[in-house]
Amino acid sequence: MKRKKKVISFFSLLLIAIGAIYMKDIEEIFKENSPVQNREVEQTINLDNQSTVKVYFLDVGQADSILLENQGKYMLIDAGNNEDGPLLVNYFKSLNIETFDFVIGTHAHEDHIGGMDDIIENFAITTFYMPDAITTTKTFEDVLDALDDRSVAFQTPEIDGTFSFGDCKFQVLYVGDDASDLNDTSIVLRMLYGNHSFLFMGDATSKVEEKIIKKDLSSEVLKVGHHGSQYSTTSQFLEQVKPQYVIISVGKNNSYDHPKEATLNRIKNSGAKIYRTDEMGTIVATMDQTTLTFDMIQTNTNG
Numbered sequence: 001m002k003r004k005k006k007v008i009s010f011f012s013l014l015l016i017a018i019g020a021i022y023m024k025d026i027e028e029i030f031k032e033n034s035p036v037q038n039r040e041v042e043q044t045i046n047l048d049n050q051s052t053v054k055v056y057f058l059d060v061g062q063a064d065s066i067l068l069e070n071q072g073k074y075m076l077i078d079a080g081n082n083e084d085g086p087l088l089v090n091y092f093k094s095l096n097i098e099t100f101d102f103v104i105g106t107h108a109h110e111d112h113i114g115g116m117d118d119i120i121e122n123f124a125i126t127t128f129y130m131p132d133a134i135t136t137t138k139t140f141e142d143v144l145d146a147l148d149d150r151s152v153a154f155q156t157p158e159i160d161g162t163f164s165f166g167d168c169k170f171q172v173l174y175v176g177d178d179a180s181d182l183n184d185t186s187i188v189l190r191m192l193y194g195n196h197s198f199l200f201m202g203d204a205t206s207k208v209e210e211k212i213i214k215k216d217l218s219s220e221v222l223k224v225g226h227h228g229s230q231y232s233t234t235s236q237f238l239e240q241v242k243p244q245y246v247i248i249s250v251g252k253n254n255s256y257d258h259p260k261e262a263t264l265n266r267i268k269n270s271g272a273k274i275y276r277t278d279e280m281g282t283i284v285a286t287m288d289q290t291t292l293t294f295d296m297i298q299t300n301t302n303g
């Protein structure tokens with residue numbers, strides 16, 4: 001009996017040892033495999049992300065709304081008129097957007113922040129920027145109320161400040177605070193990504209163009225100020241920006257007769273190619289570090 005016990009305990013020990021080795025193997029296989037798999041997934045994501053930035057100049061009629069996408073992150077510059085708000089929300093939800101890393105109201109006019117309360121109410125927002133120029137319109141108060149309800153801070157970026165959005169760098173070229181001329185409070189942004197540069201002018205007029213003319217404005221793509229009005233996009237300004245492509249966000253048959261013929265001629269003389277949302281609908285710029293392509297898509301965002 002004694003001998004049998006010894007044999008049994010010997011086999012028990014052997015089994016435990018084999019079990020331990022086997023478990024260790026499984027553990028190691030598991031340890032080795034999961035990080036490898038993760039690394040592969042991460043690499044795939046990084047390659048994709050570094051290769052694609054999308055800028056949607058959304059068709060919101062006589063208004064502005066620009067969506068940017070990089071590394072699965074989203075940024076919104078302006079939110080169209082009041083009636084565009086629900087349509088923008090639907091469109092962004094169809095893209096499975098839940099959070100905006102940045103939402104920027106370039107200035108407090110209705111055609112830029114009209115739909116902003118809907119955006120604030122329907123999406124998480126990490127950083128919200130607007131100029132520190134207060135007005136008493138219901139549209140602006142709706143934005144403040146929505147920010148308050150959702151505990152999102154109203155922040156104003158500093159001139160010459162920078163921030164990162166995915167692989168894109170943003171420079172704040174201008175922001176005004178004189179509420180007597182809201183257009184010229186517009187937050188003006190220059191985006192740098194790979195070989196590309198974009199200049200987003202909000203509704204800034206030639207007064208702001210003069211203020212920033214000594215800065216490096218060179219940009220492959222220029223979203224002109226104020227829907228192509230005669231008060232923006234001077235020849236001197238175009239000489240500094242040297243755009244290859246000009247985007248005009250403008251409504252069909254709008255009552256302001258934007259874009260003005262004189263402005264269009266100045267842009268044509270600069271040699272830039274003009275893309276207009278009234279003629280093309282939503283315009284999407286898609287780029288990797290070197291290449292840039294433009295597409296037209298239907299978004300049903302014009303209320």
Ligand SMILES: [Zn+2]
Nearest residue numbers: 063111203226
């Ligand atoms: Zn405007």
